[in-house]
Amino acid sequence: MEEREKINRLRWRCTRRAMLEMDLLLGEFLDRIYPALTPEQADAFVILADMEDLELWPLVNGSRECPDPVQAEVLALLRNVRVK
Amino acid sequence: MSKLTIPVRKFDAVIVGAGGSGLRAAIQLSEAGLKTAVLSKVFPTRSHTVAAQGGVSASLGNSEDDHWHWHMYDTVKGSDWLGDQDAIEYMCRKAPEVVVELEHFGMPFDRTDEGKIYQRPFGGHMSNFGEKPVRRACAAADRTGHAMLHALYQRNVRANTQFFVEWMALDLMRDDSGQVLGVIALEMETGEVVAFHSKATVFATGGAGRIFYSSTNAFINTGDGLGMAARAGVPLEDMEFWQFHPTGVAGAGVLITEGVRGEGGILRNSTNERFMERYAPNAKDLASRDVVSRAMVTEINEGRGCGPNKDFVLLDITHLDPATIMKRLPGIREISIQFAGIDPIKAPIPVVPTCHYQMGGVPTNYKGQVVSDDGTPIKGFYAAGEVACASVHGANRLGTNSLLDLLVFGKASGDSVIADIKSGEIGLKELPANFADFTLARLNRLNTQTGGANVNETRLELQRTMQKHCGVFRFKDMLVEGVAKILDIEKAVAMTEIKDKSQVWNTARVEALELDNLIEVAKATMVSAEARKESRGAHVRDDAPDTAANPNGRDDVNWHKHTLWHRASNALSYKPVIMTPLSVETIALKTRSY
Ligand SMILES: Cc1cc2nc3c(=O)[nH]c(=O)nc-3n(C[C@H](O)[C@H](O)[C@H](O)COP(=O)(O)OP(=O)(O)OC[C@H]3O[C@@H](n4cnc5c(N)ncnc54)[C@H](O)[C@@H]3O)c2cc1C
Numbered sequence: 263m264e265e266r267e268k269i270n271r272l273r274w275r276c277t278r279r280a281m282l283e284m285d286l287l288l289g290e291f292l293d294r295i296y297p298a299l300t301p302e303q304a305d306a307f308v309i310l311a312d313m314e315d316l317e318l319w320p321l322v323n324g325s326r327e328c329p330d331p332v333q334a335e336v337l338a339l340l341r342n343v344r345v346k
Numbered sequence: 347m348s349k350l351t352i353p354v355r356k357f358d359a360v361i362v363g364a365g366g367s368g369l370r371a372a373i374q375l376s377e378a379g380l381k382t383a384v385l386s387k388v389f390p391t392r393s394h395t396v397a398a399q400g401g402v403s404a405s406l407g408n409s410e411d412d413h414w415h416w417h418m419y420d421t422v423k424g425s426d427w428l429g430d431q432d433a434i435e436y437m438c439r440k441a442p443e444v445v446v447e448l449e450h451f452g453m454p455f456d457r458t459d460e461g462k463i464y465q466r467p468f469g470g471h472m473s474n475f476g477e478k479p480v481r482r483a484c485a486a487a488d489r490t491g492h493a494m495l496h497a498l499y500q501r502n503v504r505a506n507t508q509f510f511v512e513w514m515a516l517d518l519m520r521d522d523s524g525q526v527l528g529v530i531a532l533e534m535e536t537g538e539v540v541a542f543h544s545k546a547t548v549f550a551t552g553g554a555g556r557i558f559y560s561s562t563n564a565f566i567n568t569g570d571g572l573g574m575a576a577r578a579g580v581p582l583e584d585m586e587f588w589q590f591h592p593t594g595v596a597g598a599g600v601l602i603t604e605g606v607r608g609e610g611g612i613l614r615n616s617t618n619e620r621f622m623e624r625y626a627p628n629a630k631d632l633a634s635r636d637v638v639s640r641a642m643v644t645e646i647n648e649g650r651g652c653g654p655n656k657d658f659v660l661l662d663i664t665h666l667d668p669a670t671i672m673k674r675l676p677g678i679r680e681i682s683i684q685f686a687g688i689d690p691i692k693a694p695i696p697v698v699p700t701c702h703y704q705m706g707g708v709p710t711n712y713k714g715q716v717v718s719d720d721g722t723p724i725k726g727f728y729a730a731g732e733v734a735c736a737s738v739h740g741a742n743r744l745g746t747n748s749l750l751d752l753l754v755f756g757k758a759s760g761d762s763v764i765a766d767i768k769s770g771e772i773g774l775k776e777l778p779a780n781f782a783d784f785t786l787a788r789l790n791r792l793n794t795q796t797g798g799a800n801v802n803e804t805r806l807e808l809q810r811t812m813q814k815h816c817g818v819f820r821f822k823d824m825l826v827e828g829v830a831k832i833l834d835i836e837k838a839v840a841m842t843e844i845k846d847k848s849q850v851w852n853t854a855r856v857e858a859l860e861l862d863n864l865i866e867v868a869k870a871t872m873v874s875a876e877a878r879k880e881s882r883g884a885h886v887r888d889d890a891p892d893t894a895a896n897p898n899g900r901d902d903v904n905w906h907k908h909t910l911w912h913r914a915s916n917a918l919s920y921k922p923v924i925m926t927p928l929s930v931e932t933i934a935l936k937t938r939s940y
Binding site for chain 1: 846
């Protein structure tokens with residue numbers, strides 16, 4: 263899959279989610295933080311974005327521990343995103 | 347004359363939308379052995395139904411006495427008498443049955459100590475015809491919608507429903523007789539455009555809350571079903587009625603469920619006063635949503651708002667036992683921390699009324715059949731859920747009645763499809779030769795547009811215009827101006843330009859197509875609101891004040907009727923409210939007070 267397709271698919275999955283909270287957070291993350299991620303972190307983010315909202319939300323707010331170290335790094339960045 | 351052609355797939359039934367209503371309809375159809383396709387812009391369990399936290403109403407009477415007739419009364423009253431009483435009776439009577447059914451599908455409801463479904467109070471739900479709050483909301487912690495969608499999805503997998511995920515339906519197909527023959531849809535992954543030719547088409551596309559700038563709705567709620575219906579000549583009903591949820595987090599729009607007030611949360615102004623005691627002495631903080639929203643806006647307008655700009659009020663749960671908050675409202679604490687920067691165990695949450703729910707929609711009867719102006723069903727066309735207007739919510743929806751609506755009318759629309767196929771009322775009719783022309787022309791216009799408008803900017807302008815001219819409080823001159831502005835924005839929408847012309851995963855194209863739907867909803871809303879010269883339920887006009895003749899500004903003599911907006915003429919017609927229930931006596935018009 264070419265880069266444009268990959269990003270567009272990711273954008274759809276970040277901004278057409280079940281909950282407004284997640285649209286706001288992931289959309290903001292994709293624009294501001296994603297471009298600076300390492301390739302490993304970027305892959306981890308794709309996995310996180312494919313999770314369902316109520317699965318991802320506890321990981322974002324830290325009420326559940328994430329076993330994967332790279333995903334945990336990305337989650338820490340995600341947690342710091344402040345929406346307006 | 348058409349030379350253009352696209353692939354055609356045939357089904358007994360095509361359902362557009364995989365939220366609660368679409369999945370509930372699909373269970374009926376697939377379990378009856380019909381070849382059923384469900385299209386969705388996202389994976390089914392990512393539908394917006396997931397966001398519903400508060401619960402689903404049913405007069406189970408598990409915690410105290412309750413009766414469907416009381417539920418019916420509350421719903422009619424909540425609707426400010428604009429709801430159709432046949433549909434409301436149907437929904438409230440069916441509620442216990444569909445909720446127990448959902449339990450059997452595997453829904454993990456909260457339990458009482460005796461093992462029954464736990465029920466909590468919710469705004470506007472009362473016992474004994476409006477006497478005092480009753481516990482009628484059934485919930486699965488604050489994940490009711492999520493749990494419901496998963497239970498329904500699993501049941502569909504078992505029944506072999508065929509899902510088309512990340513497909514966007516673009517237009518309805520009708521023939522010269524007006525019969526609906528299916529939809530044309532776009533697969534995002536390939537860019538392929540395909541006709542889904544079917545005996546029956548069920549719209550379950552959810553709401554259009556993104557027409558407003560400040561909204562609790564996820565970005566997906568672009569009103570695609572409404573846009574498709576309007577373009578195909580189906581009128582839209584009661585589109586001036588939008589519910590503003592009293593408690594959106596100030597700034598982000600993110601919702602704080604009413605369940606918080608059900609568990610004892612209190613609204614306070616800048617003087618720390620529990621101001622709802624003045625506006626609704628009985629129901630207080632649990633009064634109907636529009637009553638609470640209006641009270642909040644009044645407090646803010648009269649200078650008793652909080653914060654540096656005095657532009658929000660506070661939702662206080664600091665007096666509750668932290669253990670209760672953690673147990674019954676855990677998600678709320680997290681949301682408040684992330685989006686308001688406040689731990690509600692320690693400090694109150696800043697909140698403002700925020701656009702939340704669309705009461706109007708594609709006109710249906712209580713069987714989930716889409717009806718034309720005179721009430722006769724449009725052959726082959728059905729709708730359920732937020733996209734539909736049955737009308738059970740009238741001018742204002744009660745909380746938890748929407749999830750109920752999905753279950754009852756999702757099921758009813760499925761049953762109607764089965765009955766209509768069985769009776770020979772509908773079958774697979776031949777497609778007209780030009781069936782794809784309209785859609786292909788739209789796509790071609792978008793692909794070849796030059797010197798056109800930017801999609802994001804145009805959408806923002808639309809949202810700001812709706813917010814400013816058609817919000818919680820509505821003003822005559824603003825509405826007149828709003829109509830002109832929206833018609834201007836429509837011209838920009840007709841000329842949107844996208845730079846990306848590729849086929850695969852072209853999200854710019856999809857967003858432009860969503861905007862084509864938003865504009866139809868925005869026009870319908872603004873035009874209908876400008877025309878309705880009274881206040882009723884969620885439609886509150888400054889020039890329709892509270893008088894002895896018209897309490898709360900409601901003018902039953904002139905305005906006790908449903909609006910129908912017609913796209914082709916951008917004009918309105920009206921039809922009577924159905925005041926005759928199915929088996930009980932009419933709940934007669936009365937002033938609505940809590
Ligand atoms: C934050 C929030 C909290 C709420 N809480 C409650 C509550 O506690 N109780 C209650 O009763 N109600 C609640 N509501 C309202 C209720 O959740 C919704 O009205 C309801 O879930 C809508 O369900 P639906 O099946 O009509 O549509 P949705 O669940 O929105 O599903 C729409 C479906 O249509 C699909 N779709 C849309 N357009 C297209 C297209 N063009 N092509 C293909 N597929 C398409 C989508 O992909 C999706 O699958 C809440 C609403 C919000 C926003």
